[in-house]
Amino acid sequence: MESTVWLASRSLPRPGVGCCNLLSRVRRSGGRLKPCGNGRKVVVCVSGTEGKTKVVIVGGGVGGLAVGGRLAKEGYDVHILEKNSHVGGRLQSLEVEAAVGVGGKSDDPGGQECFRFDTGPSLLLLPQKYRDAFTAMGEDMDDYVTLKKVEPAAYRVFFGEDEGVQSLDLLYDVQKMCLQLEQVEEGAGGAFLRFLANAKEALDKGTASFIERDFKSFWDYADVPRLLPLLKHLSPIELLGQHHSTMRNYFKNPKLQAMFTFQDLYVGLTPYNAPGVFSLLAATELTDGVWYPVGGFAKVRDGLAQAAQKVGATITTKATVKRIDHANGQVQGVTLEDGTFMRANIVVANADLPYVYNSLLGSKVKTQASKLLSSKYSASDDKQIVEAARERVISSLVRSGIGDISSMILSEVVYSPPTWQDSYNLQYGAAFGLAHNLLQLAYFRPDVAEPSIKGLYFAGASTRPGNGVPLVLMGAKVTTNRILEENYPFLSGN
Ligand SMILES: Cc1cc2nc3c(=O)[nH]c(=O)nc-3n(C[C@H](O)[C@H](O)[C@H](O)COP(=O)(O)OP(=O)(O)OC[C@H]3O[C@@H](n4cnc5c(N)ncnc54)[C@H](O)[C@@H]3O)c2cc1C
Numbered sequence: 001m002e003s004t005v006w007l008a009s010r011s012l013p014r015p016g017v018g019c020c021n022l023l024s025r026v027r028r029s030g031g032r033l034k035p036c037g038n039g040r041k042v043v044v045c046v047s048g049t050e051g052k053t054k055v056v057i058v059g060g061g062v063g064g065l066a067v068g069g070r071l072a073k074e075g076y077d078v079h080i081l082e083k084n085s086h087v088g089g090r091l092q093s094l095e096v097e098a099a100v101g102v103g104g105k106s107d108d109p110g111g112q113e114c115f116r117f118d119t120g121p122s123l124l125l126l127p128q129k130y131r132d133a134f135t136a137m138g139e140d141m142d143d144y145v146t147l148k149k150v151e152p153a154a155y156r157v158f159f160g161e162d163e164g165v166q167s168l169d170l171l172y173d174v175q176k177m178c179l180q181l182e183q184v185e186e187g188a189g190g191a192f193l194r195f196l197a198n199a200k201e202a203l204d205k206g207t208a209s210f211i212e213r214d215f216k217s218f219w220d221y222a223d224v225p226r227l228l229p230l231l232k233h234l235s236p237i238e239l240l241g242q243h244h245s246t247m248r249n250y251f252k253n254p255k256l257q258a259m260f261t262f263q264d265l266y267v268g269l270t271p272y273n274a275p276g277v278f279s280l281l282a283a284t285e286l287t288d289g290v291w292y293p294v295g296g297f298a299k300v301r302d303g304l305a306q307a308a309q310k311v312g313a314t315i316t317t318k319a320t321v322k323r324i325d326h327a328n329g330q331v332q333g334v335t336l337e338d339g340t341f342m343r344a345n346i347v348v349a350n351a352d353l354p355y356v357y358n359s360l361l362g363s364k365v366k367t368q369a370s371k372l373l374s375s376k377y378s379a380s381d382d383k384q385i386v387e388a389a390r391e392r393v394i395s396s397l398v399r400s401g402i403g404d405i406s407s408m409i410l411s412e413v414v415y416s417p418p419t420w421q422d423s424y425n426l427q428y429g430a431a432f433g434l435a436h437n438l439l440q441l442a443y444f445r446p447d448v449a450e451p452s453i454k455g456l457y458f459a460g461a462s463t464r465p466g467n468g469v470p471l472v473l474m475g476a477k478v479t480t481n482r483i484l485e486e487n488y489p490f491l492s493g494n
Contacts, residue, residue: 052077053487056334056344058321058360061089061424062304062469063459064350066476068315069137069308071348074484078313079342081334083320088301089350089424090120090431090461091469098411115411116296123266124291125284126470130300133473136480137307144303146294154290157262158400159255166401168259170285177286184253191250195260198234199283205230206239206280207474210442211465214478221443239277240438243269246276267467268378268432275438300469324349324360324456331455346455346483353446353462354427354434365450376440378432378467386416433462441466448479449486457483 053076057064060082072078080087093116100113124130127147134141141147153169165184171177174196178189209230215221230239238246243264247257261271263281293299305315320337324347333343349356357369398404417429426433434440445464450456459479461467466475 053346054344055079055346055348055483056081056342057348057350057459058324058334058356059083059089059350059460060087060305060315060317061350061460061472062091062301063461063472063476063479064089064348065301065304065308066133066136066473067348067350067457067459067479068313069133069304069311070476070480071483072308072311072313073137074480076346078308079344080308080313080315081319081321081336081342082315082317083425084423085317087305087315087317088298090420091297091301092119093117093296093298093301094119094413096411096413100410113410117413118297119413119415121297121300121469122292124293124297124300125266125281125468126288127291128288129470129473133304133476134307136477137311139307139310141303144306145299147291148294150290150292154285157259158402159258160396160400161255164253165255168255170259170290172286172289181256185251185256188251188253188256195247195250195279196283196286198238199260199279200287201230201233202239202277203280203283203287205233206277210277211471212474212478214448214482215443215464218443237276240275242272243274243276243278244271246279247271267436268430269436273437275441278436321351321360323362324356326361326364326453326456329452329454331453344455346457346487348457348459348479348483350458350460352424352426352433353458353460355425356458358427359425361450361453365452368446368450372434372446373427376435376437377428377430378435379430381417386414390414427462432467433460434466436466448475448482 055068055071055076055078057068057078057080060068060080064080064082065087068078068080086092095114095116097112097114100111124147130145130147131141134144151172153171156167156169158167159165168180168184171180174193178192181188181192209226213220238249243261244257247261250260251257258271260279260282261274263285264271264274264278266281267274267278269278309315321334322337323335325332325335325341331344331347333341334347335341349360351360354369354372354375357365357372361369394404394406415431417431419429420426420431421429434445438444442464445466446458446462448458448463450458457479459472459476461472464475464478465471
């Protein structure tokens with residue numbers, strides 16, 4: 001079950017609201033195009049504005065904006081089409097006015113206050129990946145967004161139990177962290193150091209080997225010499241075994257086991273169905289830190305959109321794509337709901353991948369479309385249990401010692417699976433898209449291109465590498481590089 005409930009309890013200030021590198025390289029090379037190394041026929045497309053290759057991007061989520069900005073910087077004629085009245089997709093900040101009065105009760109006489117909720121991402125991890133996205137467009141992220149580290153503790157974990165330790169802090173200071181853990185379990189400080197070393201290894205080597213890497217064939221994935229550095233430090237059981245079980249190698253106390261595995265929920269998993277490699281989530285929190293964008297995540301959204309526009313991408317909102325047109329194994333463009341046809345040499349679908357296959361591509365890709373429908377999804381469920389979930393959230397806060405907040409709620413917004421489905425076309429309303437179980441990770445996650453339709457590429461949470469803003473940003477780089485390589489093979493030497 002996944003529904004999202006925001007309960008306002010404090011007020012926030014109201015937020016304020018290329019050059020043609022590629023073409024010059026084409027000219028330098030004399031415009032010669034050779035077949036790709038994988039034997040595919042080269043897609044030669046120079047029919048957009050001023051002879052540029054025309055790219056249409058379906059969806060202005062993080063993935064669409066990041067690919068759009070990168071391609072525009074490379075000299076493509078990029079058009080981002082977004083069905084909603086604003087870009088950003090799941091990444092949004094919502095402002096609401098609520099009555100406040102004496103004692104914070106909404107029914108007391110008093111003025112109005114503005115509250116801001118980040119309705120999607122609120123935890124900013126791997127800040128360098130955000131920075132990289134701006135740099136790739138030739139921009140400096142600091143000109144658009146200010147990031148602040150959450151410190152001295154990343155957060156406090158409440159266990160909601162009557163006995164034993166009630167809460168623990170996720171501290172960046174390793175010494176203080178060890179001391180804190182030793183008070184819960186003898187030897188836990190040393191175990192934490194072992195855990196951190198291994199988790200950091202999974203983060204560094206795992207990111208390079210599985211997350212930022214493009215897999216064009218199974219052999220790219222099962223490339224033993226590349227995997228050796230990772231396997232030298234971590235056993236396959238530690239990487240691929242059940243996360244909850246692997247954590248028993250470090251801590252006996254279930255609360256300590258939970259402290260370093262609950263992060264699996266960031267990718268829609270639990271420690272009981274996530275592989276151990278997801279210790280990399282705790283590792284990045286402990287080493288790179290937990291951050292937040294000043295003014296809310298809308299600043300990231302607006303920054304990405306402005307940077308993409310600055311390098312030449314156009315963005316059209318309230319433009320719903322009804323169909324991705326293709327014929328004879330070649331993409332042709334898109335048709336909008338109002339019947340407008342937009343010709344394109346390349347289409348990048350950023351909308352949720354199972355929706356793209358099932359609603360935008362027609363019957364030619366029926367097998368992949370039905371395979372995606374029966375894949376595993378991150379949690380979502382019927383709206384009947386939304387109310388029960390809300391009660392559970394409130395009672396957990398009571399149990400964890402935070403207190404009964406029900407009488408203090410000034411403003412309340414509930415997003416349930418139908419909200420996610422209607423707002424962003426997320427298949428089954430699954431807020432995190434396709435799940436991240438072992439059979440849907442890395443090479444086994446849907447590829448960033450559809451092999452039977454040349455010129456059709458994907459970007460976003462349900463394609464590789466997966467869900468979460470930094471992952472989608474890393475995926476945007478993989479997709480962009482694939483497009484550059486396949487459409488201009490002379491650049492990569494193929
Ligand atoms: C509640 C919640 C909390 C989260 N918390 C975090 C967090 O703390 N940290 C973090 O890093 N990540 C978090 N995430 C994940 C993160 O939000 C997503 O991974 C990321 O925003 C997905 O971006 P995307 O580009 O793949 O897809 P989307 O955001 O879904 O963008 C796709 C876009 O395509 C548009 N579209 C769909 N169909 C069409 C069509 N036919 N025509 C035109 N446009 C169309 C949609 O409207 C949407 O704008 C959270 C997500 C949720 C839902």
